[in-house]
Amino acid sequence: MSPAMHRSHRVAGALVGSAVGDALGAPFEFGPPGQFTARFPVPARGAKTEMCGGGSLGWAPGEFTDDTQMALLVASSLIEHDGLHEADLFDRFRTWVEAGPPDVGNQTRAVLGSNRPWDVAAAEHFQRAGHAAGNGSLMRTTPAAIFFARHGRDATMGAARRISALTHGDPSAGEGCAIFHELMRAALDGDDPLAAVPAALDLVADDHRERWATVLAPDWTPSDATESNGAVWPTLGQAVWALRHGRDFAEVLRLVIDLGGDTDTVAAVTGGLAGAVFGMGGIPMRWSSAVHGRVPGFGDRRWGLADLQELAAALDGKPLVSYDPGVIPRIGPREVLPGIWAGNLDGARYSEDDFAVISLCRLGDPFPHEVHRTAYVADNDYNHDVDTVLADVLDDMAALRAEGHRLLVHCHGGASRTGLVLRGWLIRTEGMSVEEATAHVAERWPHLGLWNASFTAALERLVPG
Numbered sequence: 001m002s003p004a005m006h007r008s009h010r011v012a013g014a015l016v017g018s019a020v021g022d023a024l025g026a027p028f029e030f031g032p033p034g035q036f037t038a039r040f041p042v043p044a045r046g047a048k049t050e051m052c053g054g055g056s057l058g059w060a061p062g063e064f065t066d067d068t069q070m071a072l073l074v075a076s077s078l079i080e081h082d083g084l085h086e087a088d089l090f091d092r093f094r095t096w097v098e099a100g101p102p103d104v105g106n107q108t109r110a111v112l113g114s115n116r117p118w119d120v121a122a123a124e125h126f127q128r129a130g131h132a133a134g135n136g137s138l139m140r141t142t143p144a145a146i147f148f149a150r151h152g153r154d155a156t157m158g159a160a161r162r163i164s165a166l167t168h169g170d171p172s173a174g175e176g177c178a179i180f181h182e183l184m185r186a187a188l189d190g191d192d193p194l195a196a197v198p199a200a201l202d203l204v205a206d207d208h209r210e211r212w213a214t215v216l217a218p219d220w221t222p223s224d225a226t227e228s229n230g231a232v233w234p235t236l237g238q239a240v241w242a243l244r245h246g247r248d249f250a251e252v253l254r255l256v257i258d259l260g261g262d263t264d265t266v267a268a269v270t271g272g273l274a275g276a277v278f279g280m281g282g283i284p285m286r287w288s289s290a291v292h293g294r295v296p297g298f299g300d301r302r303w304g305l306a307d308l309q310e311l312a313a314a315l316d317g318k319p320l321v322s323y324d325p326g327v328i329p330r331i332g333p334r335e336v337l338p339g340i341w342a343g344n345l346d347g348a349r350y351s352e353d354d355f356a357v358i359s360l361c362r363l364g365d366p367f368p369h370e371v372h373r374t375a376y377v378a379d380n381d382y383n384h385d386v387d388t389v390l391a392d393v394l395d396d397m398a399a400l401r402a403e404g405h406r407l408l409v410h411c412h413g414g415a416s417r418t419g420l421v422l423r424g425w426l427i428r429t430e431g432m433s434v435e436e437a438t439a440h441v442a443e444r445w446p447h448l449g450l451w452n453a454s455f456t457a458a459l460e461r462l463v464p465g
Contacts, residue, residue, distance in 0.1 A: 017275020062290030099297030126169025415449030
């Protein structure tokens with residue numbers, strides 16, 4: 001029996017999953033339904049993936065948009081103040097919008113550009129406009145959902161409403177964020193967020209409950225929506241619908257992006273929930289490895305996968321410490337199997353740039369290699385999803401080898417996780433038994449480590465039955 005997924009995997013999955021959804025959906029924003037599958041009818045696992053970039057604003061492959069930019073501002077304010085400081089957060093939003101990000105929602109831009117104080121700007125805009133239930137506060141709320149999940153249902157739903165109200169004066173938007181927070185709290189605790197929907201609806205303000213109950217009902221479909229998914233109701237409704245019908249993270253995201261419309265935002269919301277459900281290991285490494293971006297107005301820092309993972313842990317109450325692996329004696333790279341080299345962390349970091357690198361550990365600074373994938377493999381007892389991760393790694397390796405790439409597989413020491421993948425490759429491609437694959441690798445790679453029993457068990461499951 002596999003162990004339960006560790007909370008840290010769910011927390012990282014939520015924040016990274018939201019950014020991944022944002023970047024994955026951005027090129028298809030405001031397009032018609034079905035574009036994602038029309039362009040990628042099967043998984044694109046080679047050097048070029050579904051993280052294709054482009055769109056009307058010319059996003060780079062894997063680049064996140066305003067959804068994640070604002071989410072990072074929420075996260076940094078919460079961590080620096082150890083809680084919600086509304087004036088500070090509003091000031092960060094205003095600094096960001098004044099720096100001219102390429103993509104800002106009309107309502108958010110109007111509120112932040114009004115020169116009114118934080119505690120009246122959104123309410124005054126709502127009074128003038130009469131409608132303000134866009135999805136712009138829902139798109140950025142995953143970090144707050146992670147942060148407040150530890151404090152219970154009332155705290156997390158209350159914080160959701162307050163953060164939403166900074167830019168969205170319509171209480172409908174705040175109620176949607178509150179529901180999302182409660183579903184996220186359930187998912188991070190290892191419970192089924194779909195089962196948590198009725199209890200969350202019980203805590204929605206009376207005037208808004210019926211409308212939210214409609215779009216979150218088990219039989220609701222996106223074709224039932226009465227507004228575009230730029231509005232908050234169908235955005236969350238579509239996210240929950242996709243979670244009900246998708247078998248894994250990749251399918252959930254494919255379903256929701258194929259709906260068209262405001263694809264980056266709907267996929268960011270969906271990716272946050274799906275990441276909490278399926279965990280960090282459930283996010284395809286070809287997507288998570290590519291995600292990146294900057295926050296206008298806040299320096300030139302390039303946020304990447306490792307930064308998001310560290311930030312997620314801090315939101316869940318862990319110290320915010322950037323990982324530094326230090327300098328270790330280089331091992332490899334050495335060709336262990338035809339077309340496949342092995343090494344340790346620094347052996348891979350300083351290898352020739354034309355390698356397609358498969359990293360199985362934390363890295364510190366990014367590598368310079370053009371093709372570089374990072375898998376989420378824990379060399380400990382938290383290996384609930386090792387089968388999923390191993391299959392993802394082997395599938396990507398097969399696609400990259402088919403394109404003619406030299407592969408370099410490594411972990412920190414080049415021993416246990418590296419050995420897992422090398423042995424798995426032989427079982428998958430040569431039909432070897434675990435014992436045969438282990439002996440074959442050990443003869444060619446003396447650094448092989450065999451101490452992790454969960455890895456051996458995963459390899460046994462990989463052997464054709």
